Amino acid sequence: MNVAIIQFPGTNCDIDTYRVFNEILNVESTLIWHEKNTDLENYDAIVLPGGFSYGDRLRAGIIAAYSPVINQLKKLSLKGKPIIGICNGFQILVESGLLPGALLTNSNLKFICKWVDLKVETNNLFTNSFQSNSIIRMPIAHNEGRYYVSEDKLQELERNNQIVLRYSDSDGNTSMNNNPNGSISNIAAVSNSDGNVLGMMPHPERASDSLLSPYSSNDGIGIFRSMILSLEVMLKE
Numbered sequence: 001m002n003v004a005i006i007q008f009p010g011t012n013c014d015i016d017t018y019r020v021f022n023e024i025l026n027v028e029s030t031l032i033w034h035e036k037n038t039d040l041e042n043y044d045a046i047v048l049p050g051g052f053s054y055g056d057r058l059r060a061g062i063i064a065a066y067s068p069v070i071n072q073l074k075k076l077s078l079k080g081k082p083i084i085g086i087c088n089g090f091q092i093l094v095e096s097g098l099l100p101g102a103l104l105t106n107s108n109l110k111f112i113c114k115w116v117d118l119k120v121e122t123n124n125l126f127t128n129s130f131q132s133n134s135i136i137r138m139p140i141a142h143n144e145g146r147y148y149v150s151e152d153k154l155q156e157l158e159r160n161n162q163i164v165l166r167y168s169d170s171d172g173n174t175s176m177n178n179n180p181n182g183s184i185s186n187i188a189a190v191s192n193s194d195g196n197v198l199g200m201m202p203h204p205e206r207a208s209d210s211l212l213s214p215y216s217s218n219d220g221i222g223i224f225r226s227m228i229l230s231l232e233v234m235l236k237e
Contacts, residue, residue, distance in 0.1 A: 001231060003029040004043035006089075008064045013050035013086065016205045020224060024208055027228055034069045044231050045082040046073060048089030050141070050203060060103065060144040061091030070096045080234075082125060082227050083197045087142055090189075090199035099192055099199045100157070101149040106142070107182025113141040115217075116180055118188055118202060119168040122161045124195040125230035129222040135172050136219035138202035140180060140188075145201040147183040147190070154185055165189035165200060198223075 003021050007014050014031055021029035029047075032038050040046060053064035064070075070092075077083055077098055085093035093099045106112055120127050120134040130136065149157065157163050165188040169178045174186040181201075189200035204220030 001027055001044050001228070001235070002042070003027060003045045003047060004032045004038075004040055005029055005047045005049060006032050006034055006069060007049075008034050008051070008053035008067065008092075010053045010055055011049055011051035011088070013203065013205055017047055017049045017086070020205050020208045020221065024221065025224060025228060032069075034064070034067045040069070040072045040076060044235065045227060046076065046084070048083070048085040048092055049205070050087030050089060053088055053092065056088075056144070059095075061088060061093075061095040064092045065095035070098075073098060077192065077194075077197050080194065080196050082231065084126065084223070084227065085197075085199045086203060086205065087140075087145070087201055090201055091144065093197065093199045098197055099190060100153055101147055101190065103144050103201075104146040104148050105144050106146050106180075111141075111143040112145070112180055113139070114180065115139045116188075116202065117168050117170050117178070118165045119172045119174060120164070121166055122164045122191070124161075124164065124191060126191070126198045126223055126226050127164060128230060129226040133172060135168060135170060136222065137217040138204055138207040138220050140202050142181070142201055145181045145183070147187045147201070149184060157190060160193050162191050162193060162195075163187055163189075164191050164198060165202070
């Protein structure tokens with residue numbers, strides 16, 4: 001099993017993500033420069049880590065969304081391969097059309113960096129290590145993390161169980177009081193309709209080693225572990 005971690009100019013969470021797979025999960029991962037002529041068909045899963053691709057010029061993720069590597073991701077997504085976009089990676093997936101919606105400037109117009117509680121709304125290949133309605137903790141760090149879709153699209157996401165994580169309090173309440181950036185319906189993570197492409201603003205790689213967490217939380221590892229366990233089943237079929 002081998003996971004590809006895609007690097008763009010300005011990516012800064014790539015090494016953290018690489019360490020989680022190689023040193024904590026003991027899963028081989030490879031750092032791939034976005035312009036490198038690499039056939040991603042040889043990889044079992046793809047991760048777009050966080051950072052500030054192209055310095056967030058124009059708007060976050062838009063320039064990276066036109067990288068040639070995105071065409072490969074679109075083909076792989078149709079084949080059911082798992083793809084995760086974290087923070088800036090989420091922004092890239094949205095801008096490229098791999099995920100619905102838009103990521104707007106935070107409602108308070110400020111960069112937000114804090115730990116948040118999250119409610120697991122859907123059990124899919126990225127969350128099957130958790131029970132439904134579990135409350136987990138991860139940090140966020142973004143300026144353009146306010147997820148938005150139209151009301152009609154929101155209802156569609158609800159019907160298709162595409163809302164994966166919501167911002168909440170420690171009891172699982174998902175009111176606007178527990179919404180750090182103004183995201184519609186407190187959405188922190190969504191998937192595509194097939195459930196194999198995930199975009200999330202929280203950083204699981206920063207909550208994968210309890211020694212590094214002020215909250216002794218390694219809930220983030222559950223996102224990656226879920227994907228690996230799902231992959232193991234898929235590769236045996």
